[in-house]
Amino acid sequence: MSSVAKHLADLGIVLPVPVAPIANYVPFVRTGHVLTISGQISLGADGLMAGKLGGGVSIEDGQKAARQCALNVIAQIQAAVGNLDNVVRIVRLGGFINCTPDFVDAPKVMNGASDLMVEVFGDKGRHARSTIGVAALPANASVEVEATVEIA
Protein backbone atom coordinates (compact mmCIF):
# COMPACT_ATOMS: atom_id res chain seq x y z
CA MET A 1 0.00 0.00 0.00
CA SER A 2 1.39 3.39 -0.93
CA SER A 3 2.15 5.95 1.71
CA VAL A 4 -0.65 8.33 0.73
CA ALA A 5 -3.11 5.43 0.37
CA LYS A 6 -2.23 4.31 3.90
CA HIS A 7 -2.65 7.87 5.14
CA LEU A 8 -6.09 8.02 3.49
CA ALA A 9 -7.05 4.77 5.23
CA ASP A 10 -5.78 6.13 8.58
CA LEU A 11 -7.94 9.22 8.05
CA GLY A 12 -10.93 7.03 7.25
CA ILE A 13 -11.26 8.61 3.80
CA VAL A 14 -12.64 6.43 1.02
CA LEU A 15 -12.16 7.98 -2.39
CA PRO A 16 -15.27 8.18 -4.55
CA VAL A 17 -15.52 6.50 -7.92
CA PRO A 18 -14.19 9.11 -10.39
CA VAL A 19 -17.08 10.99 -11.99
CA ALA A 20 -17.29 10.47 -15.75
CA PRO A 21 -17.61 13.64 -17.84
CA ILE A 22 -21.12 14.13 -19.18
CA ALA A 23 -19.90 15.47 -22.50
CA ASN A 24 -17.22 15.34 -25.18
CA TYR A 25 -14.22 15.91 -22.92
CA VAL A 26 -12.04 13.93 -20.53
CA PRO A 27 -11.53 14.18 -16.75
CA PHE A 28 -7.78 14.79 -16.97
CA VAL A 29 -4.93 15.38 -19.40
CA ARG A 30 -1.25 14.74 -18.73
CA THR A 31 1.35 16.99 -20.38
CA GLY A 32 4.88 16.12 -19.32
CA HIS A 33 4.88 16.32 -15.53
CA VAL A 34 1.75 18.44 -15.36
CA LEU A 35 -1.66 16.91 -14.81
CA THR A 36 -4.71 19.07 -15.55
CA ILE A 37 -7.93 17.99 -13.84
CA SER A 38 -11.33 19.05 -15.24
CA GLY A 39 -13.66 21.01 -12.99
CA GLN A 40 -15.25 18.64 -10.45
CA ILE A 41 -18.66 19.51 -9.03
CA SER A 42 -19.97 18.72 -5.54
CA LEU A 43 -21.44 15.35 -6.39
CA GLY A 44 -21.11 12.76 -3.62
CA ALA A 45 -22.40 9.36 -2.56
CA ASP A 46 -25.57 11.01 -1.26
CA GLY A 47 -26.18 12.93 -4.47
CA LEU A 48 -25.50 16.45 -5.59
CA MET A 49 -24.86 19.20 -3.05
CA ALA A 50 -26.77 21.97 -4.79
CA GLY A 51 -27.94 25.54 -4.30
CA LYS A 52 -26.37 28.93 -3.79
CA LEU A 53 -24.27 30.24 -0.95
CA GLY A 54 -26.04 33.31 0.35
CA GLY A 55 -29.28 31.82 -0.94
CA GLY A 56 -30.11 29.03 1.49
CA VAL A 57 -26.87 27.04 1.58
CA SER A 58 -24.87 27.63 4.78
CA ILE A 59 -21.12 28.23 4.85
CA GLU A 60 -20.71 24.91 6.65
CA ASP A 61 -22.62 23.06 3.93
CA GLY A 62 -20.60 24.96 1.32
CA GLN A 63 -17.40 23.73 2.96
CA LYS A 64 -18.68 20.16 2.79
CA ALA A 65 -19.45 20.68 -0.88
CA ALA A 66 -15.94 22.06 -1.51
CA ARG A 67 -14.44 19.09 0.34
CA GLN A 68 -16.49 16.74 -1.85
CA CYS A 69 -15.16 18.47 -4.98
CA ALA A 70 -11.62 17.97 -3.65
CA LEU A 71 -12.31 14.28 -2.99
CA ASN A 72 -13.47 14.00 -6.60
CA VAL A 73 -10.27 15.76 -7.71
CA ILE A 74 -8.14 13.26 -5.74
CA ALA A 75 -10.10 10.37 -7.22
CA GLN A 76 -9.29 11.70 -10.69
CA ILE A 77 -5.62 12.11 -9.79
CA GLN A 78 -5.54 8.49 -8.66
CA ALA A 79 -7.24 7.37 -11.87
CA ALA A 80 -4.59 9.29 -13.81
CA VAL A 81 -1.40 8.24 -12.01
CA GLY A 82 -2.38 5.02 -10.29
CA ASN A 83 -0.37 5.60 -7.13
CA LEU A 84 -0.98 8.84 -5.22
CA ASP A 85 2.67 8.76 -4.07
CA ASN A 86 3.43 10.00 -7.59
CA VAL A 87 1.99 13.39 -6.64
CA VAL A 88 4.89 15.84 -6.38
CA ARG A 89 2.78 18.88 -5.61
CA ILE A 90 -0.78 20.15 -5.79
CA VAL A 91 0.13 23.25 -7.82
CA ARG A 92 -3.16 25.11 -8.06
CA LEU A 93 -6.82 24.83 -7.19
CA GLY A 94 -9.43 26.97 -8.91
CA GLY A 95 -12.53 27.33 -6.76
CA PHE A 96 -15.90 28.38 -8.17
CA ILE A 97 -18.55 29.15 -5.57
CA ASN A 98 -22.18 29.29 -6.73
CA CYS A 99 -23.51 32.31 -4.84
CA THR A 100 -25.69 35.38 -4.67
CA PRO A 101 -24.13 38.74 -5.61
CA ASP A 102 -23.89 39.85 -1.96
CA PHE A 103 -21.91 36.80 -0.77
CA VAL A 104 -18.41 37.72 0.44
CA ASP A 105 -17.18 34.52 2.14
CA ALA A 106 -16.10 32.43 -0.85
CA PRO A 107 -12.64 31.83 0.69
CA LYS A 108 -14.17 30.28 3.82
CA VAL A 109 -16.16 27.91 1.64
CA MET A 110 -13.14 27.00 -0.50
CA ASN A 111 -11.17 26.14 2.63
CA GLY A 112 -13.16 22.90 2.68
CA ALA A 113 -11.18 21.88 -0.42
CA SER A 114 -7.83 23.37 0.59
CA ASP A 115 -7.85 21.81 4.04
CA LEU A 116 -8.47 18.35 2.59
CA MET A 117 -5.52 18.68 0.22
CA VAL A 118 -3.16 19.49 3.09
CA GLU A 119 -4.75 16.80 5.27
CA VAL A 120 -4.10 14.17 2.60
CA PHE A 121 -0.82 15.30 1.01
CA GLY A 122 0.84 17.32 3.79
CA ASP A 123 3.21 20.01 2.51
CA LYS A 124 2.87 18.62 -1.02
CA GLY A 125 -0.79 19.61 -0.74
CA ARG A 126 -0.10 23.33 -0.18
CA HIS A 127 -1.28 24.98 -3.38
CA ALA A 128 -1.79 28.29 -5.10
CA ARG A 129 -5.48 29.16 -5.27
CA SER A 130 -7.99 31.44 -6.94
CA THR A 131 -11.51 31.61 -5.56
CA ILE A 132 -14.39 33.45 -7.19
CA GLY A 133 -18.14 33.68 -6.72
CA VAL A 134 -20.01 32.70 -9.88
CA ALA A 135 -23.56 33.33 -11.10
CA ALA A 136 -24.31 29.68 -11.85
CA LEU A 137 -22.75 26.22 -11.95
CA PRO A 138 -23.58 23.04 -13.87
CA ALA A 139 -26.72 21.33 -12.49
CA ASN A 140 -26.85 24.08 -9.81
CA ALA A 141 -23.95 22.46 -7.90
CA SER A 142 -22.86 24.60 -4.93
CA VAL A 143 -19.14 24.33 -5.70
CA GLU A 144 -16.82 23.36 -8.57
CA VAL A 145 -13.05 22.84 -8.18
CA GLU A 146 -10.42 22.41 -10.90
CA ALA A 147 -6.79 21.46 -10.29
CA THR A 148 -3.27 21.51 -11.68
CA VAL A 149 -0.93 18.86 -10.25
CA GLU A 150 2.78 18.20 -10.69
CA ILE A 151 3.44 14.47 -10.96
CA ALA A 152 6.57 12.33 -10.99
Next chain:
Amino acid sequence: MSSVAKHLADLGIVLPVPVAPIANYVPFVRTGHVLTISGQISLGADGLMAGKLGGGVSIEDGQKAARQCALNVIAQIQAAVGNLDNVVRIVRLGGFINCTPDFVDAPKVMNGASDLMVEVFGDKGRHARSTIGVAALPANASVEVEATVEIA
Protein backbone atom coordinates in the same frame (compact mmCIF):
# COMPACT_ATOMS: atom_id res chain seq x y z
CA MET B 1 -1.57 20.95 -47.24
CA SER B 2 -1.26 19.68 -43.70
CA SER B 3 -3.39 16.82 -42.48
CA VAL B 4 -5.52 18.92 -40.14
CA ALA B 5 -5.89 21.64 -42.77
CA LYS B 6 -7.14 19.03 -45.24
CA HIS B 7 -9.54 17.69 -42.62
CA LEU B 8 -10.86 21.23 -42.03
CA ALA B 9 -11.42 21.61 -45.76
CA ASP B 10 -13.22 18.24 -45.89
CA LEU B 11 -15.46 19.40 -43.05
CA GLY B 12 -16.15 22.65 -44.90
CA ILE B 13 -14.76 24.68 -42.03
CA VAL B 14 -13.11 28.00 -42.90
CA LEU B 15 -11.16 29.43 -39.99
CA PRO B 16 -11.94 33.04 -39.11
CA VAL B 17 -9.32 35.76 -39.18
CA PRO B 18 -7.78 35.75 -35.67
CA VAL B 19 -9.41 38.42 -33.53
CA ALA B 20 -6.94 41.09 -32.37
CA PRO B 21 -6.96 41.89 -28.65
CA ILE B 22 -8.65 45.20 -27.92
CA ALA B 23 -6.15 46.09 -25.17
CA ASN B 24 -2.58 45.83 -23.94
CA TYR B 25 -2.23 42.07 -24.15
CA VAL B 26 -1.58 39.43 -26.80
CA PRO B 27 -3.75 36.61 -28.18
CA PHE B 28 -1.31 33.83 -27.23
CA VAL B 29 1.96 33.14 -25.45
CA ARG B 30 4.23 30.16 -26.03
CA THR B 31 6.22 28.76 -23.09
CA GLY B 32 8.24 25.70 -24.04
CA HIS B 33 5.74 23.25 -25.51
CA VAL B 34 2.74 24.92 -23.90
CA LEU B 35 0.64 27.46 -25.78
CA THR B 36 -1.72 29.65 -23.76
CA ILE B 37 -4.60 31.19 -25.72
CA SER B 38 -6.37 34.31 -24.42
CA GLY B 39 -10.11 34.13 -23.81
CA GLN B 40 -11.94 34.26 -27.15
CA ILE B 41 -15.47 35.65 -27.27
CA SER B 42 -18.32 34.59 -29.57
CA LEU B 43 -17.51 37.03 -32.36
CA GLY B 44 -18.12 35.65 -35.84
CA ALA B 45 -18.41 36.74 -39.45
CA ASP B 46 -22.00 37.86 -38.78
CA GLY B 47 -21.05 39.88 -35.72
CA LEU B 48 -21.16 39.25 -32.01
CA MET B 49 -23.38 36.51 -30.60
CA ALA B 50 -24.55 38.34 -27.50
CA GLY B 51 -26.96 38.02 -24.60
CA LYS B 52 -27.48 35.73 -21.65
CA LEU B 53 -28.36 32.07 -21.53
CA GLY B 54 -31.53 31.81 -19.49
CA GLY B 55 -32.32 35.36 -20.52
CA GLY B 56 -33.42 35.10 -24.13
CA VAL B 57 -30.56 33.14 -25.71
CA SER B 58 -31.50 29.49 -26.39
CA ILE B 59 -29.23 26.56 -25.60
CA GLU B 60 -28.92 25.92 -29.33
CA ASP B 61 -27.76 29.50 -29.96
CA GLY B 62 -25.42 29.21 -26.98
CA GLN B 63 -23.88 26.11 -28.53
CA LYS B 64 -23.32 28.01 -31.77
CA ALA B 65 -21.68 30.79 -29.77
CA ALA B 66 -19.41 28.28 -28.00
CA ARG B 67 -18.50 26.72 -31.36
CA GLN B 68 -17.62 30.17 -32.68
CA CYS B 69 -15.33 30.76 -29.68
CA ALA B 70 -13.63 27.44 -30.42
CA LEU B 71 -13.17 28.43 -34.07
CA ASN B 72 -11.52 31.63 -32.87
CA VAL B 73 -9.30 29.55 -30.55
CA ILE B 74 -8.22 27.33 -33.48
CA ALA B 75 -7.53 30.42 -35.60
CA GLN B 76 -5.24 31.70 -32.84
CA ILE B 77 -3.49 28.33 -32.57
CA GLN B 78 -2.84 28.42 -36.31
CA ALA B 79 -1.51 31.98 -36.07
CA ALA B 80 0.81 30.80 -33.29
CA VAL B 81 2.18 27.57 -34.76
CA GLY B 82 1.59 27.97 -38.49
CA ASN B 83 0.71 24.36 -39.17
CA LEU B 84 -2.11 22.81 -37.12
CA ASP B 85 -0.36 19.44 -37.42
CA ASN B 86 1.96 20.80 -34.73
CA VAL B 87 -0.86 20.44 -32.19
CA VAL B 88 0.03 17.55 -29.88
CA ARG B 89 -2.99 17.88 -27.63
CA ILE B 90 -5.74 20.30 -26.70
CA VAL B 91 -4.96 20.18 -22.96
CA ARG B 92 -7.71 22.30 -21.45
CA LEU B 93 -10.63 24.51 -22.35
CA GLY B 94 -12.06 27.01 -19.89
CA GLY B 95 -15.67 27.83 -20.74
CA PHE B 96 -17.40 30.94 -19.45
CA ILE B 97 -21.15 31.05 -20.08
CA ASN B 98 -22.90 34.43 -19.73
CA CYS B 99 -26.12 33.48 -17.94
CA THR B 100 -28.82 34.23 -15.43
CA PRO B 101 -28.40 32.86 -11.88
CA ASP B 102 -30.98 30.10 -12.44
CA PHE B 103 -29.30 28.63 -15.54
CA VAL B 104 -28.06 25.07 -14.97
CA ASP B 105 -27.15 23.87 -18.47
CA ALA B 106 -23.72 25.47 -18.98
CA PRO B 107 -22.15 22.10 -19.91
CA LYS B 108 -24.64 21.60 -22.77
CA VAL B 109 -23.72 25.03 -24.12
CA MET B 110 -19.98 24.39 -23.78
CA ASN B 111 -20.34 21.15 -25.75
CA GLY B 112 -20.51 23.36 -28.84
CA ALA B 113 -16.82 24.12 -28.26
CA SER B 114 -15.76 20.67 -27.10
CA ASP B 115 -17.44 18.88 -29.99
CA LEU B 116 -15.66 21.09 -32.52
CA MET B 117 -12.25 20.33 -30.98
CA VAL B 118 -12.82 16.58 -31.30
CA GLU B 119 -14.29 17.02 -34.80
CA VAL B 120 -11.17 18.88 -35.96
CA PHE B 121 -8.35 17.20 -34.00
CA GLY B 122 -9.78 13.73 -33.25
CA ASP B 123 -8.33 12.14 -30.10
CA LYS B 124 -5.78 14.97 -29.85
CA GLY B 125 -8.79 17.25 -29.37
CA ARG B 126 -10.05 15.49 -26.21
CA HIS B 127 -9.40 17.99 -23.44
CA ALA B 128 -9.84 18.66 -19.76
CA ARG B 129 -12.54 21.26 -19.19
CA SER B 130 -13.99 23.61 -16.61
CA THR B 131 -17.32 25.29 -17.33
CA ILE B 132 -18.88 27.99 -15.19
CA GLY B 133 -21.79 30.40 -15.48
CA VAL B 134 -20.67 34.00 -15.14
CA ALA B 135 -22.50 37.23 -14.31
CA ALA B 136 -21.20 39.14 -17.33
CA LEU B 137 -18.81 38.90 -20.28
CA PRO B 138 -16.96 41.48 -22.38
CA ALA B 139 -19.35 43.31 -24.74
CA ASN B 140 -22.17 41.05 -23.45
CA ALA B 141 -20.84 38.11 -25.50
CA SER B 142 -22.79 34.92 -24.79
CA VAL B 143 -19.70 32.74 -24.40
CA GLU B 144 -15.94 33.07 -23.86
CA VAL B 145 -13.46 30.19 -24.20
CA GLU B 146 -9.77 30.09 -23.21
CA ALA B 147 -7.38 27.26 -24.03
CA THR B 148 -4.14 25.55 -23.13
CA VAL B 149 -2.51 23.55 -25.94
CA GLU B 150 0.50 21.26 -26.08
CA ILE B 151 2.50 21.86 -29.25
CA ALA B 152 5.41 20.08 -30.91
Next chain:
Amino acid sequence: MSSVAKHLADLGIVLPVPVAPIANYVPFVRTGHVLTISGQISLGADGLMAGKLGGGVSIEDGQKAARQCALNVIAQIQAAVGNLDNVVRIVRLGGFINCTPDFVDAPKVMNGASDLMVEVFGDKGRHARSTIGVAALPANASVEVEATVEIA
Protein backbone atom coordinates in the same frame (compact mmCIF):
# COMPACT_ATOMS: atom_id res chain seq x y z
CA MET C 1 20.10 46.95 -8.18
CA SER C 2 18.47 44.79 -10.81
CA SER C 3 17.30 46.27 -14.06
CA VAL C 4 13.58 45.85 -13.35
CA ALA C 5 14.04 47.14 -9.77
CA LYS C 6 15.73 50.25 -11.17
CA HIS C 7 12.91 50.68 -13.69
CA LEU C 8 10.35 50.41 -10.85
CA ALA C 9 12.23 53.12 -8.95
CA ASP C 10 12.34 55.32 -12.07
CA LEU C 11 8.57 54.88 -12.41
CA GLY C 12 8.11 55.80 -8.76
CA ILE C 13 6.46 52.45 -8.04
CA VAL C 14 6.92 50.99 -4.56
CA LEU C 15 5.85 47.36 -4.38
CA PRO C 16 3.43 46.50 -1.57
CA VAL C 17 4.25 43.96 1.11
CA PRO C 18 3.03 40.63 -0.32
CA VAL C 19 -0.42 39.79 1.03
CA ALA C 20 -0.48 36.62 3.12
CA PRO C 21 -3.19 34.08 2.23
CA ILE C 22 -6.02 34.04 4.77
CA ALA C 23 -6.42 30.28 4.57
CA ASN C 24 -4.72 26.92 4.07
CA TYR C 25 -2.96 27.72 0.81
CA VAL C 26 0.14 29.55 -0.38
CA PRO C 27 0.60 32.69 -2.49
CA PHE C 28 2.67 30.97 -5.19
CA VAL C 29 3.96 27.60 -6.34
CA ARG C 30 6.96 27.01 -8.60
CA THR C 31 6.93 24.03 -10.97
CA GLY C 32 10.01 23.90 -13.14
CA HIS C 33 10.17 27.26 -14.90
CA VAL C 34 6.51 28.05 -14.32
CA LEU C 35 5.39 30.16 -11.39
CA THR C 36 1.68 30.09 -10.47
CA ILE C 37 0.44 33.08 -8.46
CA SER C 38 -2.73 32.81 -6.35
CA GLY C 39 -5.57 35.22 -7.06
CA GLN C 40 -4.71 38.64 -5.65
CA ILE C 41 -7.53 40.97 -4.62
CA SER C 42 -7.56 44.78 -4.80
CA LEU C 43 -6.14 45.37 -1.35
CA GLY C 44 -3.80 48.35 -1.12
CA ALA C 45 -2.09 50.60 1.40
CA ASP C 46 -5.34 52.53 1.82
CA GLY C 47 -7.39 49.41 2.40
CA LEU C 48 -9.63 47.29 0.22
CA MET C 49 -11.02 48.67 -3.04
CA ALA C 50 -14.47 47.14 -2.82
CA GLY C 51 -17.84 47.17 -4.53
CA LYS C 52 -19.24 46.23 -7.91
CA LEU C 53 -18.58 47.68 -11.32
CA GLY C 54 -21.92 48.77 -12.68
CA GLY C 55 -23.11 49.16 -9.11
CA GLY C 56 -21.43 52.32 -7.86
CA VAL C 57 -17.76 51.68 -8.72
CA SER C 58 -16.63 53.69 -11.77
CA ILE C 59 -14.53 52.22 -14.59
CA GLU C 60 -11.68 54.51 -13.52
CA ASP C 61 -11.82 53.21 -9.95
CA GLY C 62 -12.05 49.67 -11.30
CA GLN C 63 -8.88 50.26 -13.31
CA LYS C 64 -7.11 51.44 -10.16
CA ALA C 65 -8.31 48.30 -8.39
CA ALA C 66 -7.00 46.12 -11.24
CA ARG C 67 -3.66 47.94 -11.12
CA GLN C 68 -3.48 47.30 -7.37
CA CYS C 69 -4.09 43.58 -7.97
CA ALA C 70 -1.24 43.60 -10.50
CA LEU C 71 1.06 45.33 -8.00
CA ASN C 72 0.21 42.58 -5.52
CA VAL C 73 0.98 39.99 -8.21
CA ILE C 74 4.40 41.57 -8.85
CA ALA C 75 5.10 41.68 -5.11
CA GLN C 76 4.40 37.93 -4.97
CA ILE C 77 6.65 37.29 -7.99
CA GLN C 78 9.45 39.16 -6.24
CA ALA C 79 8.88 37.17 -3.04
CA ALA C 80 9.10 33.99 -5.12
CA VAL C 81 12.15 34.69 -7.29
CA GLY C 82 14.00 37.40 -5.36
CA ASN C 83 15.17 39.34 -8.40
CA LEU C 84 12.52 40.48 -10.89
CA ASP C 85 15.12 40.21 -13.66
CA ASN C 86 14.45 36.47 -13.42
CA VAL C 87 11.06 37.02 -15.05
CA VAL C 88 11.24 35.59 -18.58
CA ARG C 89 7.62 36.31 -19.47
CA ILE C 90 4.30 37.16 -17.93
CA VAL C 91 2.48 34.25 -19.59
CA ARG C 92 -1.14 34.80 -18.55
CA LEU C 93 -3.33 36.99 -16.39
CA GLY C 94 -6.79 35.89 -15.31
CA GLY C 95 -8.99 38.87 -14.50
CA PHE C 96 -12.12 38.57 -12.39
CA ILE C 97 -14.28 41.71 -12.31
CA ASN C 98 -16.92 41.95 -9.55
CA CYS C 99 -19.89 43.41 -11.43
CA THR C 100 -23.59 43.62 -12.05
CA PRO C 101 -25.08 41.39 -14.79
CA ASP C 102 -25.46 44.31 -17.22
CA PHE C 103 -21.80 45.39 -17.07
CA VAL C 104 -20.03 44.99 -20.43
CA ASP C 105 -16.71 46.81 -19.92
CA ALA C 106 -14.68 44.25 -18.00
CA PRO C 107 -11.78 44.50 -20.51
CA LYS C 108 -11.44 48.26 -19.90
CA VAL C 109 -11.21 47.60 -16.17
CA MET C 110 -8.68 44.80 -16.61
CA ASN C 111 -6.46 47.10 -18.69
CA GLY C 112 -5.40 48.65 -15.37
CA ALA C 113 -3.58 45.38 -14.66
CA SER C 114 -2.34 44.70 -18.19
CA ASP C 115 -0.94 48.19 -18.68
CA LEU C 116 1.08 47.96 -15.45
CA MET C 117 2.65 44.67 -16.54
CA VAL C 118 3.86 46.19 -19.82
CA GLU C 119 4.94 49.38 -18.03
CA VAL C 120 7.10 47.36 -15.62
CA PHE C 121 8.35 44.45 -17.75
CA GLY C 122 8.19 45.86 -21.30
CA ASP C 123 7.72 43.21 -23.98
CA LYS C 124 8.23 40.49 -21.36
CA GLY C 125 5.06 41.85 -19.76
CA ARG C 126 2.84 41.19 -22.79
CA HIS C 127 0.57 38.35 -21.68
CA ALA C 128 -2.32 36.19 -22.72
CA ARG C 129 -5.46 37.17 -20.83
CA SER C 130 -8.96 36.04 -19.95
CA THR C 131 -11.35 38.54 -18.39
CA ILE C 132 -14.77 37.68 -16.99
CA GLY C 133 -17.42 39.42 -14.93
CA VAL C 134 -18.21 37.51 -11.75
CA ALA C 135 -21.15 37.56 -9.34
CA ALA C 136 -19.04 38.05 -6.23
CA LEU C 137 -15.45 38.21 -4.99
CA PRO C 138 -13.80 37.57 -1.61
CA ALA C 139 -14.58 40.37 0.88
CA ASN C 140 -16.47 42.16 -1.94
CA ALA C 141 -13.18 43.19 -3.59
CA SER C 142 -13.78 44.95 -6.93
CA VAL C 143 -11.14 42.97 -8.82
CA GLU C 144 -9.09 39.77 -8.46
CA VAL C 145 -6.13 38.87 -10.71
CA GLU C 146 -4.25 35.56 -10.95
CA ALA C 147 -1.07 35.01 -12.94
CA THR C 148 1.16 32.47 -14.63
CA VAL C 149 4.79 33.53 -15.07
CA GLU C 150 7.75 31.94 -16.85
CA ILE C 151 10.91 32.35 -14.78
CA ALA C 152 14.58 31.69 -15.44
